[in-house]
Amino acid sequence: MTETHTYSDGGTEREGRADSADASAGGERTRTRASELAAVAEPTESEREPTTTCPECGGRLATDTEHGETVCDDCGLVVEADSVDRGPEWRAFNSNERDSKSRVGAPTTNMMHDKGLSTNIGWQDKDAYGKSLSGRQRRRMQRLRTWNERFRTRDSKERNLKQALGEIDRMASALGLPDNVRETASVIYRRALDEDLLPGRSIEGVATASLYAAARQVGNPRSLDEFTTVSRVEKMELTRTYRYVIRELGLRVQPADPTSYVPRFVSRLGLSEETERRARELLDDAANAGITSGKSPVGLAAAAVYAAALLSNEKVTQSQVSEVADISEVTIRNRYKELLDASGAASA
Numbered sequence: 320m321t322e323t324h325t326y327s328d329g330g331t332e333r334e335g336r337a338d339s340a341d342a343s344a345g346g347e348r349t350r351t352r353a354s355e356l357a358a359v360a361e362p363t364e365s366e367r368e369p370t371t372t373c374p375e376c377g378g379r380l381a382t383d384t385e386h387g388e389t390v391c392d393d394c395g396l397v398v399e400a401d402s403v404d405r406g407p408e409w410r411a412f413n414s415n416e417r418d419s420k421s422r423v424g425a426p427t428t429n430m431m432h433d434k435g436l437s438t439n440i441g442w443q444d445k446d447a448y449g450k451s452l453s454g455r456q457r458r459r460m461q462r463l464r465t466w467n468e469r470f471r472t473r474d475s476k477e478r479n480l481k482q483a484l485g486e487i488d489r490m491a492s493a494l495g496l497p498d499n500v501r502e503t504a505s506v507i508y509r510r511a512l513d514e515d516l517l518p519g520r521s522i523e524g525v526a527t528a529s530l531y532a533a534a535r536q537v538g539n540p541r542s543l544d545e546f547t548t549v550s551r552v553e554k555m556e557l558t559r560t561y562r563y564v565i566r567e568l569g570l571r572v573q574p575a576d577p578t579s580y581v582p583r584f585v586s587r588l589g590l591s592e593e594t595e596r597r598a599r600e601l602l603d604d605a606a607n608a609g610i611t612s613g614k615s616p617v618g619l620a621a622a623a624v625y626a627a628a629l630l631s632n633e634k635v636t637q638s639q640v641s642e643v644a645d646i647s648e649v650t651i652r653n654r655y656k657e658l659l660d661a662s663g664a665a666s667a
Contacts, residue, residue, distance in 0.1 A: 373398065429505040430488060430498075432481040437471050440464045476512065483508050483526040486551075490530055493549040494541050503533035507568065516567055520560055523551045528561040532572055540575045542617045544645045577602050577611065580620035580644070587643045588624070590633055597627035601658045608661040614654070618646050622654030 371380055378393030382402070389399035411417035427434045440463055444452045452460065472478045484505055491501045507529040511517065517525055527550040534540050547554045565572055578599055585595045601623045605611050611619055621644035628635040637648045644651075 429502050429509065430484055432477050432484055433471060438467075440467050479517070479522060480509070480512060483512075483522050486523055486526040487530050490527065490546070490549045494534075494545060496530070496534060496539060496541070497537075500530070500533050500537050500539055503537055504530040507533055507564070507570070510568055511564055514567060516564065520563075521552060521556075524556050524560040525564065527552055527557050528564045531557070531561055532565055532570055535572050535575055536570070538576075538579060540579055540616075542580075542645060544617075548645075575616040577616040577619040577623065580617055581624060584620060584624045584640070584643055588628075588635055588639060590624070590628055590635065591631065594624065594627045594631045594633055597630050598623040601626055601662050604662045605658050610657055610661055615646070615650070617644055618650040618654050619658070620644070621646055622651050623658055625651055626655040626658050 372378065373380060373391035373394060373396055375396050376391065376394045378391045380389055380398060381392050382389050384404065384406075387400065387402045387404060388397050389402065390397050407420075409420045411420055427436065440460065442464075444457045444460065446452060472481055487501060487504050487508065491504070504526075508526055511525055511529065527546055531541070531543070531546055543554055543557065546557060550557060552560075564570070581595055581598045581602070585598070598620070602611070602619060605619065605623075621640050624644075625635065625637060625640045637651050640651055641648045
C-alpha cells in the first residue's frame with residue numbers, strides 16, 4: 320500500500336515528484352535543443368576559411384574551370400570536383416557578339432538624365448525574329464515610342480537635364496572628346512542644376528561651359544574657338560557662363576598646358592613623332608625661359624609644331640597649321656620666332 324502525504328498547497332507527494340521529473344526532463348530537452356542549434360549555427364573550420372593549400376602536400380591549389388575541378392599544382396590531388404560554373408553559358412569573341420548575347424542592361428551612367436535605368440524602345444521596325452513589322456504594327460510602335468519618351472521625364476527639371484545632356488553628348492562627339500570628359504561634364508551640369516545656377520542663363524550655355532571645364536579638368540582641352548564652332552552660343556556668352564559656373568561651384572581648373580594640344584595638331588597634320596618630340600622640347604625651353612605666361616596655349620602649341628616641323632625638315636605651311644589650330648598665321652609667326660630664340664638661349 321502506497322503512502323501518500325498531503326501538502327499545504329493541496330498537492331500530494333506523488334504529484335510533486337512527477338512535476339519535478341517533468342521539469343528536469345523539459346530542462347534536459349531544452350539544453351539538448353539549444354546545443355543542436357548551436358552546433359548547426361556555428362560553422363566548421365573548413366566553412367570559415369576556404370582551403371587554399373593542398374591537404375596532402377601543402378601545395379598551391381588551382382581551379383580548372385574547363386573540368387570544374389580544384390587540383391593541387393604540386394602533387395595533382397583533386398580536392399574538389401563537379402564545381403558550379405557561375406559564368407555565362409555562351410562565348411563571345413568580340414564586343415558586338417558580347418552585346419548581342421548578354422542578357423543584362425548597360426551600367427548606370429551620368430550621361431543620361433535617368434542614369435540609364437529606364438527602358439528604351441528600339442528604332443528598328445522588326446520583331447524578335449528579325450522580320451519586318453506590318454504597317455499597322457509600325458504605327459503602333461511609333462506611338463509607343465512617343466509615349467515612352469514623354470513618360471521618361473516626370474517634371475521640368477528632368478526635361479531640362481535631358482536636353483542639356485543630349486547637347487553635351489552632341490558637342491563631345493563633334494569635338495572627339497572621350498567618355499570620361501562627357502561623364503565629368505554631366506556631373507558638373509547636375510551640380511549646377513542642383514545649385515540653382517540656371518535661372519537667367521540658357522541651357523546650351525551652361526552645357527557648353529560644363530563641357531569646356533570638364534575637358535580642362537581631365538587634361539584633354541579644346542580651345543574656345545573650337546567650342547564656339549560646335550556650340551549654339553556665342554563666344555562671349557560661353558566665357559561669361561564658364562567663369563560664373565567655376566566660381567559658384569568652386570571648381571579647380573588649372574591653366575591649359577600647351578603640350579596637351581601638340582599630339583592632336585601633329586596627328587591632324589600627319590607629322591612624325593620626331594616633330595612631336597621637338598615641339599615638346601621647344602615648349603619646355605620656353606616655359607623654363609618664362610615666356611609662356613600670358614600667352615594663348617593654343618598659339619604656343621601651334622607655333623611649336625610649326626617650328627619643330629621646320630627643324631625636322633618636314634613640309635608644312637603656316638596656313639595648314641593655322642587651319643588645324645584655328646588661329647591666325649600672324650600669331651604663329653610671332654610665337655615660333657620667340658620659341659626658337661628661347662630654345663637657342665637654352666642651348667647656349
